[in-house]
Amino acid sequence: MNRRNFIRISSLGTLITGSGIAASCVNKNADSEGEDYADIVVVGGTPAGIMAAIAAARMGSKVILTEYHSHLGGMTxxxxxxxxxxxxxAIAxxxxxxxxxxxxxYTEKYGDNSKEVLLCKEGYYYEPSVAELVFNQMIAEEKNIKVLFNYQIEEAELEAGKISKLRFKDRSSGADKSLKAEVFVDATYEGDVFALAGAAFRLGREGKEEFDEAHAGQIFFDFNEKAFLEGGSGKGDDRLPxxxxxxxxTDDPENSYVLSEPPHGYDRNNYLEYFNDLKDGRLSAPKVFKEGxxxxxxxxxxMVRVFSFTEIPNRKYDVNIxxxxxxxxxxxxxxxYPESDxxxxxxxxQKHRELTxxxxxxxxxxxxxxxxHRNLAMKYHLPKDEFTDNxxxxxxxxxxEARRLKGMYTLTENDVTLREDAxxxxxxxxxxxxxxFPIxxxxxxxxxxxxxxxLEGYIGMYEISPYQIPYRILVPEKVLGLIVPVAASTTHVAYSTVRMEPLWMGIGQVAGIAAHLSREMQVEIKDVPVLQLQNILIENRQILTYFKDLDRADKAFDAVQFWGTKGFFDSYSARPQEDLSTEDYKLWLSIFKELTDTTGIISETNLKTTGHTVKITAINEIIQTLNMADEAGLKPDSWLYEKRDTNSFVLRGEASMALYQLYRKAKLNVNQNA
Structure with a gap:
């Protein structure tokens, strides 16, 4: 097990003034003096920011959510x-x-068996306007959230190393506005809040030698063969993807906005190299065809292959370049871009809009x-019913990718890929x-x-195994009162898998819950009790540990994914319905004792086993011992899949449940920073 403890950091008092950075809607809620207060301020109406606001609001915190544009939802x-x-x-x-x-x-509007329901792929595919509608509905359902559009962050003020106030420019009125809070969430794509607050961050690519990452630095990578090509130096630089x-x-003529004349800034010379791509076969079929x-x-x-099309509902397409x-x-x-005003x-x-x-x-x-080719391309146009104000x-x-926080831990390629014989x-x-998601x-x-x-630096869909993300990558090294779910602490290579909106939504949920716990318990973000945070996340259907053989309907699901973060399982197979071996029982119990500080209570005499397997009586003895020590009141047989003779062998899922219930209900002296 890779056991890492939190690092304690000292405070740093300073006042940070930013050079200015970018927003769109009218703030109707700030008071006449241009200052407002909330328990938590979330900066950035990205999907992560939205979920952070919702998670905190549902726990009872008053939240202000600010957004630079006049719409919520970022890329989604x-x-x-x-x-x-x-x-x-893997993500819930x-x-x-x-x-x-x-x-x-889609079901309510078009019917269960409609083409639109089929194309929405169980809700994973959607029109931009529908995604925005859903986000707006989710926000509107939360009475504890106030949204401020067109808010352009300008300055961060700190007291004793902790953010106390952020200053914004209301782009609608031009007025300066300040927001105070107990905790701030930087949910911007750019990492603007932590940069203005003076937190350390990375920008660009690490060299291969810094973290011993195989794909770090300058690289040429064959996306078809998943192999390195000649010429990559592995050196770091300040360049960005x-x-x-x-x-x-859309391919619907009735809904098509046709570009009937060259757009502003048009220069065909920007695209002439595509003729060589066409001639040399770089616009051909991929080696491996994958749906979506x-x-x-x-x-x-x-020449249409300069784009990548994925069909979504209502004769529309998600189109990547x-x-x-x-x-x-x-x-x-x-x-x-990241450091620009x-x-x-x-x-x-504007330049990217013109190029597109x-x-x-x-x-x-x-x-x-x-x-x-031109006739084929003329089938597809911008939809009239999307982005109607733009x-x-x-x-x-x-x-x-922009700035990346330097946090209390840096996630690397080695953390998100299988190493050696692991x-x-x-x-x-x-x-x-x-x-x-792949790198x-x-x-x-x-x-x-x-x-x-x-082209240099392109690492296309390098598949990896599901991986765990530690809380520490959201926590700045020194700046207090701030949590960072988007521009988190990773290397460039690791960020290229973390940077996906579904995952960011989940990390945003973490940030919102942690921000609430921080203010409710009056502890710093770095000192939020992670074990309590994990329990709340599990209750809120977050996936902490992925197993390929663990069904959501399994009674032991929550317990197994929790203990999966503590070293109970060394593979992606939990095998909850198999007999627990003596070897694993001893390992699990040693981890449990360390985590709950019960080493002096649970002795080796409790390790009653028969050969290579463990009987129910062995678990019952642990329960009885801890009940006497703490009166935990664990219900008999509540941890079994089915009631049976106590001389029966205990299953792995059952032992996981028993230890999880003991951990939660006994309320022992848990090391909250483990």
Missing amino acids: TSGLGKSDIENKE GLFKEFTEKVLQY AYTYRLCM HGYYSDHFDT NPRPLGFPFVGENYS WAARERIF LGLIYFVQNDPEIPEA EHFPWQLYIR QRTTVFEDTIITGE DSFPVSKVPSKDNKV
């Missing part, structure tokens, strides 16, 4: 019409609630493109959620590999 409501998740059993919680509400919307806009398009990855055979070997061709024009346009960021937004609209126009109209174009730039990824005692970084440089297969 701005063109990213499918949930980037490979294993639906509030994200699952979101998908259930999406499914409910390319940003793009994620598009929603934007593959349509009609598009292969045509294919990062595999060498002509991909977006690389480098974002390098200065708001005016410069707006110029970067220009690419659509080029593929549909350029006379050098074969007519058949000329049918998404309002949120796809910021795949049968599961790193086990963290302070795990708060499971991640599962997936967009190109970082316009330099092609020597064989012209790929």
Whole structure:
């Protein structure tokens, strides 16, 4: 088991003034003096920010949620019409609630057996407007949340190292507004709050030697063969994966907004390299076809393949810009973005918008493109009924990576991949959620590999096993009163798997609960009792530990995923219905005793076993011993799948339940920072 304890940090008193950074709706709630207060302030109406606000509000905290734009939902409501998740059993919680509400919307509007319900894939695929509707409904149901749109963060004020106030500019009125709170949540894609507060952060790529990561630094990677190519130095730099806009398009002529003339800033020279991609086969079919990855055979070997299409309801498509061709024009346009002021960021937004609209126009109209390709491209247009206040174009730039916090732990590639002979990824005692998406970084440089297969820095869908994420990556090293669910503490490589909206929704839920516990218990974010946090997360359907053989309906589900964070299981097989071996029983009991400080109460005489297996009587003796010590009152047989003779062998799931119930109900002297 990988056992890591929290690090204690000292306070730092300072006042941090920012250079200004970017927002959109009218704040009708701030008082006349331009200052407002909440228990918790969440900055960033991203999916993570929304879930943080909801989680905290449901626990009773008064929450203010601020957003730079005039819409909530970040990428999920701005063109990213499918949930980037490979294993639906790995992420649940509030994200699952979101998908259930999406499914409910399509079912109620179109009927159980409708094409729209089929295309929404159980709520995991959706139109941007539907995602926004669902988010708005979820927020509206919470009386403890107030939303402030068009709020542009400008400054953070600290007292004794703890954030006490944030200053914003109301972009609608131009007025300065200040927000005070006991706890702040930085749910921005950019990490703006922690940067303004003076927290340490990373920007760019680590070198391969810094954390001994195989895919770190400058790299050429064959996305088809999943193999390294010649030329990668492994050196770190300050470059970032390319940003793009994620598009929603339609093939419905009645709902099509057609680009009838070149968009502002159009320059066909930006796209001429695509002709070489077409000629050299880089717009051909992928080696492996996977549903939902934007593959349509009609598009292969045509200029339309510069995009990747995935069908969503109502004759619409989630459209990504294919990062595999060498002509991909977006690389480098974002390098200065994270540290730019708001005016410069707006110029970067505009440049990416122009490049994106220009690419659509080029593929549909350029006379050098074969007519058949142009005719195919002319089937798809921006929908008239999406983004109606922004000329049918998404309002949120796809910021795949910006600043990354330097937290109390740094998650690396080695934590999210299987190492050597290990049968599961790193086990963290302070795990708060499971991640599962492949490592997936967009190109970082316009330099092609020597064989012209790929642009430098692109690591396309490198599959990994489900992994645990520790609470510590959300906690700044020194700045107090702040938790960071989005721009969390990871390396560049690890961030390229963490950076998915379903996972961020789950981490946002963690942030909201932790923020509430921090203020309710009057402890710092770093001192929130993780064991209590984990129990609340389990009660709220969060997945802490993924097992391939554990059914949600299993009575031991909660207990097994909890103990999965403590080292009970060394693989992805929990085997809850199998007999517990003597070897595992001794391991589990030693972990339990350490966690609950019962070493002096539970002795070796309690380890009564028969050969290689354990009988129910052995567990009963532990229960009786601890009941005498603490009067826990564990109900007889409540931890068994079914009542039977006490000389029967105990099953792994049953032992997990018994120890979990003892841990929870005995209320022993638990080391809350384990």
